[in-house]
Amino acid sequence: MASQLESAMESLIRVFHNYSCQEGDKYKLSNVELKSLLQNELGDFLGSKDPLLVEKIMNDLDKDHDGEVDFKEFVILVATLTVACNEEYCGGTPLRESTLMQWHLTP
């Protein structure tokens, strides 16, 4: 049986490929695929803070504006968001009440 950490790592790979295989290069996210991933997987969190955040993230990750984001760039985004959530948690917000857990409580 996989450990909790191994399962989390596998989930990152599976989520990426669930979206990257939908069109074009199956190992990279097109702008359409990235937007779909962000909205479906992180939609409540990102949308609740800034309606333009998805567009900002897309522009930030897609440095050469070729409309593609590879797995490494995706992992950097996830790592950055997770570190931010952890800092909030360490700041005194219980994990069940932190931003990470509030994503689903946003109307």
Added chain:
Amino acid sequence: MASQLESAMESLIRVFHNYSCQEGDKYKLSNVELKSLLQNELGDFLGSKDPLLVEKIMNDLDKDHDGEVDFKEFVILVATLTVACNEEYCGGTPLRESTLMQWHLTP
């Protein structure tokens, strides 16, 4: 209900704090805590390739040799390992047969 990606991010935070709270600074991993985390959460994978790998990772992460690893350094390690697993997967190894999934098949 949390998305697969959100659950994975929460798991990273939970796993880190499960170990970091055991002794000393509760927001950092001591050498003992890091070793315990690596062996329990990634033991089969790391141990099967190189018996000294745990020590190497500890030395690599703990740049200032103060015996502590923070959450950001931990996430960088996880991200690096996940990117390596993904590259193996993209190289033609089916996910269920990749290194990530083989950790538990090692004697």
